[in-house]
Amino acid sequence: QKEVEQDPGPLSVPEGAIVSLNCTYSNSAFQYFMWYRQYSRKGPELLMYTYSSGNKEDGRFTAQVDKSSKYISLFIRDSQPSDSATYLCAMTNTGFQKLVFGTGTRLLVSP
Amino acid sequence: KAGVTQTPRYLIKTRGQQVTLSCSPISGHRSVSWYQQTPGQGLQFLFEYFSETQRNKGNFPGRFSGRQFSNSRSEMNVSTLELGDSALYLCASSLVPGNNEQFFGPGTRLTVL
Numbered sequence: 001q002k003e004v005e006q007d008p009g010p011l012s013v014p015e016g017a018i019v020s021l022n023c024t025y026s027n028s029a030f031q032y033f034m035w036y037r038q039y040s041r042k043g044p045e046l047l048m049y050t051y052s053s054g055n056k057e058d059g060r061f062t063a064q065v066d067k068s069s070k071y072i073s074l075f076i077r078d079s080q081p082s083d084s085a086t087y088l089c090a091m092t093n094t095g096f097q098k099l100v101f102g103t104g105t106r107l108l109v110s111p
Numbered sequence: 112k113a114g115v116t117q118t119p120r121y122l123i124k125t126r127g128q129q130v131t132l133s134c135s136p137i138s139g140h141r142s143v144s145w146y147q148q149t150p151g152q153g154l155q156f157l158f159e160y161f162s163e164t165q166r167n168k169g170n171f172p173g174r175f176s177g178r179q180f181s182n183s184r185s186e187m188n189v190s191t192l193e194l195g196d197s198a199l200y201l202c203a204s205s206l207v208p209g210n211n212e213q214f215f216g217p218g219t220r221l222t223v224l
Contacts, residue, residue: 042218
């Protein structure tokens with residue numbers, strides 16, 4: 001079993017939809033949680049960064065962490081075709097040994 | 112501010128050869144990490160460097176090595192290439208180790224024939 005599980009998709013939605021992307025994890029030592037967006041032929045771009053449980057909002061993006069369930073989510077409101085990309089969750093523990101990534105969910109937003 | 116740069120962007124090698132990839136971090140960033148990205152395994156941590164010292168290493172064979180220079184630029188080397196080494200190699204920089212906001216470069220696409 002992988003430390004971080006993420007549905008690979010693809011997830012197809014129409015423009016304007018609310019998108020929910022999720023990851024589950026098994027290591028209770030993880031304290032820092034990140035979401036990256038990766039366009040084709042590009043490196044991952046850091047979108048959101050949260051510490052421990054709770055919510056964090058940045059524009060159309062909201063990150064949620066539920067440590068009791070070992071479950072994290074990224075919500076995208078009013079999705080746009082330009083949001084079409086692969087979304088990777090990543091996490092690490094205090095002291096930062098290494099970032100552990102999910103395999104990524106491919107999102108397709110159609111006009 | 113310029114981002115993380117990686118060279119070359121694309122490489123084609125044959126089995127048994129060796130390859131060196133280069134990474135220049137964001138100005139002022141002193142920690143550099145390397146990752147291998149493949150369709151099957153996703154992003155996997157290779158190693159991390161700070162102050163010219165390897166701080167952490169992932170579960171890769173000794174054929175994978177790296178180093179960091181005094182200006183924080185980093186190189187990674189893969190010797191005796193195998194077909195399975197074909198991947199996108201990504202470099203990420205952060206201000207210091209333990210700063211979890213890592214910024215990635217565009218990667219080097221390595222194809223081993």
